[in-house]
Amino acid sequence: MAKISLVVNGNPVNANIDPRTLLVQFLRENLRLTGTHVGCDTSQCGACVVHLDGKAVKACTTLAVMADGHEVRTIEGLAADGAPLHPMQEAFREHHGLQCGFCTPGMIMTAVDLVHRKGNDLSDRTIREELEGNLCRCTGYQNIVLSIAAGAKAMAKSDLA
Amino acid sequence: MYEFRYHRPATVRQAANLLLKNEDAKVIAGGHTLLPVMKQRLASPPHLVDLSHIEGLDGIEMKGRSLVIGATATHNTVATSAIVGEAIPALAELAGLIGDPAVRHKGTIGGSLANNDPTADYPAACLALGATIVTNKRRLKPEEFFQGLFTTSLESDEIITKVMFPVPKKAAYIKFRNQASRYALVGVFVAKRPSDVRVAVTGAGSEGVFRVTSFEEALKKRFSHKALDGMTVPADGLNSDLHGSAEYRAHLIAVLARRAVEAATAKPDVSVA
Numbered sequence: 001m002a003k004i005s006l007v008v009n010g011n012p013v014n015a016n017i018d019p020r021t022l023l024v025q026f027l028r029e030n031l032r033l034t035g036t037h038v039g040c041d042t043s044q045c046g047a048c049v050v051h052l053d054g055k056a057v058k059a060c061t062t063l064a065v066m067a068d069g070h071e072v073r074t075i076e077g078l079a080a081d082g083a084p085l086h087p088m089q090e091a092f093r094e095h096h097g098l099q100c101g102f103c104t105p106g107m108i109m110t111a112v113d114l115v116h117r118k119g120n121d122l123s124d125r126t127i128r129e130e131l132e133g134n135l136c137r138c139t140g141y142q143n144i145v146l147s148i149a150a151g152a153k154a155m156a157k158s159d160l161a
Numbered sequence: 162m163y164e165f166r167y168h169r170p171a172t173v174r175q176a177a178n179l180l181l182k183n184e185d186a187k188v189i190a191g192g193h194t195l196l197p198v199m200k201q202r203l204a205s206p207p208h209l210v211d212l213s214h215i216e217g218l219d220g221i222e223m224k225g226r227s228l229v230i231g232a233t234a235t236h237n238t239v240a241t242s243a244i245v246g247e248a249i250p251a252l253a254e255l256a257g258l259i260g261d262p263a264v265r266h267k268g269t270i271g272g273s274l275a276n277n278d279p280t281a282d283y284p285a286a287c288l289a290l291g292a293t294i295v296t297n298k299r300r301l302k303p304e305e306f307f308q309g310l311f312t313t314s315l316e317s318d319e320i321i322t323k324v325m326f327p328v329p330k331k332a333a334y335i336k337f338r339n340q341a342s343r344y345a346l347v348g349v350f351v352a353k354r355p356s357d358v359r360v361a362v363t364g365a366g367s368e369g370v371f372r373v374t375s376f377e378e379a380l381k382k383r384f385s386h387k388a389l390d391g392m393t394v395p396a397d398g399l400n401s402d403l404h405g406s407a408e409y410r411a412h413l414i415a416v417l418a419r420r421a422v423e424a425a426t427a428k429p430d431v432s433v434a
Contacts, residue, residue, distance in 0.1 A: 019167035055266040133261025
């Protein structure tokens with residue numbers, strides 16, 4: 001077993017875990033943060049994307065012990081419970097950027113990371129290239145791309161990062 | 162995934178001691194090759210030695226005429242580094258073509274080299290640029306380091322600490338990606354160095370990365386894609402699988418080499434003060 005301490009969505013978390021535990025398992029099963037999904041479990045689909053120290057990573061290919069001493073942000077951490085949605089979430093709602101919704105948390109976490117790296121004015125081409133590691137089995141990419149472009153712009157006017 | 166013990170050393174020396182003490186221990190940094198392999202139970206190391214918290218192992222700097230990249234520098238760090246972009250832009254572009262953004266945030270140059278996947282990108286850069294792979298024990302040239310499929314000359318307690326790339330006059334990397342995996346079906350790195358030209362190919366060779374000396378000689382006489390007109394490489398010894406035949410890969414090598422030379426000549430000469 002291994003003792004870990006990390007910060008998840010702003011809250012300190014301590015746990016004693018089997019070192020084999022994947023970060024995504026830890027988030028879902030230990031912390032019950034089930035917004036982060038397991039899709040392919042082979043680091044291809046991006047349904048498990050979370051932010052580790054502010055950078056998008058695939059939580060199915062990260063050990064929870066490797067996050068010891070670090071900060072994790074999941075889809076649940078974008079906006080407080082009951083508060084208005086994060087502008088990227090709102091953009092997905094507004095532009096119907098989801099069909100079944102399974103890929104959505106990963107899409108949104110990837111999109112927020114993209115805005116942090118490349119700014120608020122994103123071309124269609126940039127968005128499509130950056131979605132390389134996020135798959136939508138419903139193939140609803142048109143509206144996902146629209147949502148990200150709109151969400152990126154909205155983030156410029158929002159207090160939520 | 163089978164059980165293992167996790168170690169987080171603070172120095173390279175501690176890491177090497179852990180490797181020496183624990184038989185079959187494996188080094189992990191980004192984990193983007195090792196963890197998928199462990200999940201499939203194709204590897205079951207009883208000990209994992211995590212290098213990702215060793216300070217100073219991920220630095221990027223110029224030392225004289227060489228670009229020095231720390232072993233745990235991520236693909237994203239290399240792709241976006243102003244130092245890399247200025248010294249060897251082809252290397253920054255190569256790093257930006259690996260995997261996807263989330264993978265690039267975790268995967269490291271040292272991990273990629275130590276794994277020596279025959280379709281990985283960095284081995285082509287090392288071979289074409291004539292890099293020196295520095296470990297806790299010695300300095301290795303790519304020809305000594307790469308030993309065929311997924312095989313290197315690293316000893317069991319040897320750890321890559323940095324990679325030194327001499328700055329070329331011109332360089333470019335062109336990759337033809339497998340549409341699903343994004344690994345190179347064929348990738349060609351061309352480097353015009355002060356004394357010679359090197360052409361290194363990844364993704365195609367059944368023994369991993371290799372040089373095309375016939376192309377190198379033609380390009381040394383005249384560094385233009387036209388120097389390669391009509392030149393081909395034999396399909397012998399190239400991979401043939403569901404993604405492409407050996408003949409197809411041979412064809413791609415010639416096409417991509419021309420494109421790489423064109424791309425390299427389109428860039429201004431790099432001058433190092």
